[in-house]
Amino acid sequence: MLEQLLGGLLSTLSVGGLLAMLLGLAWGTIGGALPGVSGPQAMALLLPLTFGMDTGTSLMLLAGVWTGANYGGSIPAILIRTPGTASSAACIMDGNELVRQGLAGKALGVSLVCGCIGGFLSIVLLVALVIPLGTAALAFASPEIFAMTIFGLTVISTLSGPSVVKGIASGIFGLLLTTVGLDQISGLPRFTFGRTELLSGFSLVAVMIGFFAVSEMLYQMAHPAAERPAFDRKVNTALPNLRELAAVWRATMIGSIVGIIVGIAGAGGPVSSFVAYAEAKRWSKRPELFGKGSMEGVAAPETANNSDQGSALVPALALGVPSSASAAIILAALILHGIQPGPFLMQRHSELVFSFFGALFLTNVLMIPVGIVILRLCMELVVVRPALLASGVLALSFTGTYALNLSVTDSAVALVFGVIGYAMRSFGFSTAAAVLGMVLGFIMEGEFRRSMMMSYGSPDIFFTRPIAAGLLVLALLVVSRPMLARTWSGLASRRASRGTIADPETG
């Protein structure tokens, strides 16, 4: 494995690879820094550009965007109390307080370095876990793969918003989208309504851009935000020295552990950073400083923010089940280049996967100099008027989708799903769950039908095979968890209130 990893690292050290990673880091940092543009959006907007690249280079580019966006979001969060990405919201409390104390550069430096440490640790875990998981997945046949996709869908659906019902409905909507076009087994058209443009189904990239970028920009246009506050732009990143890093080591470790666990579970994003903040405060020797300018209050959430990304890739690369929107986009990039994600990815394309690992390692190292250099540009862009930002991103979205197949149909698809995504968001549905459903749908139907062929039409096959049955039971538990938790807490509070009623005889 070490040889393969070294090989992967060396494969990234080409001129094209380095350029792709640096561009990706720059784009991701800028995208993350712009309030209203998230990491998945920055990645989705680049997908059309990767179409003409070879698969390895496009994955290196996306690795750079991935890493850059995690840091980029903290720049406006620290400087102007406006998170660039939802995951960066947790570092506002202490980050902006440090700016008031004249320590803006140091706050940015801690965010940058601790984020890179978190990212690095999660990639080590990714490499350690993905190979044994991928090997174990070789024992998976169609029923197990189908059950795995069901489990992945329920996890994402239940964790992607406040309503379990709406989360699952969002995921199912994504699955339904993959049934449009020619049926993969019989070759018959489904839901095409006589339109030849729909014979090949909806472009995954166009739908992603619609859901992530177009819907968000429509939302920002329709809900004008206040002007960004001014801030001192004469700030330079001040990297922490060893003593300062040692002072935040506990928070950094807590952030890493929390981020890794939350990333594998698929909760990701704001959950990991806020939980890491709370835990770092609980275990800190100076908890009273949290909220008043504690470096630990920046280190913990930023470490978690980065470490959850790598661990979220574990199920995606080992099993083909993404547990975050960014992981889904990585899988979409593979699909775009004709590579089917799933349990056999490691066996059939190991050199590609290790090259991607190498890119993730290298981008975490390169992030530090890129983050320092690009800070000035980010600070200028952070105060770009929202009207210009939304308009620019919309124009880029439609340009990118046109470039996919030189067809306005894809741009129209992006617009339609942008409007649908806006409506979904307004009614509490999750576009991320829909995208994940779409990524899974390409695998799910095929494996389901093959399973039924194996069993001559009997669904017992999913319950007589232990792994498949176990995964389906887990999926059921995940879906029932919120209801069970509410029932349990209701019973507990009723018991508690009965216990506090005074005994009339004794008083």
Place this chain on the structure above:
Amino acid sequence: MNRRPLVSPDLVVGLALIAVGVGVVSAISGLPAGTVSDPLGPRGFPTLLAFVVILLGLVLVALAVLSAIGLVPGAALKPDWQGDADSQGALSVGRLIGGIVASAAYVVLLQPAGYLISTAAYLAVLVALQGGVPRLPFIATVFGFPLSLFILFALVLGVPMPAGFVEGLIFREAP
């Protein structure tokens, strides 16, 4: 316990889900059923999904009705936290509809008018719709951004961008 009005967003959404499910079953009904070699056939999977969607819709409708009569707590329609965590203003329907109409017009006119002209016009409409942008950034964006994108896609990436009838007339080479 808080009650909610009967006609709540959840009720509307629940009914919409039921309608979507019924629509899917109806649209797929013309396809052949499964065979011995393919028990599910082309309509099995979408039909299964449609029934799950109908079931979810019924659950939402039931929750909305039970909430309206006070049997279950009414869940607040929390905003989706996936988007920008920055505080956003109230809905401007005019901007939303204007943005959608402008985008639709842009997609329709992209090929006939040509990339540069249609993109510049699109940006001009969007920025003007949102307002509050001084003249210099407005001009820089309307003219500079399409040109930058054209350079990136057409010249750097080699993607042939539509020249269009209008641009063809303007930039036609002299005989």
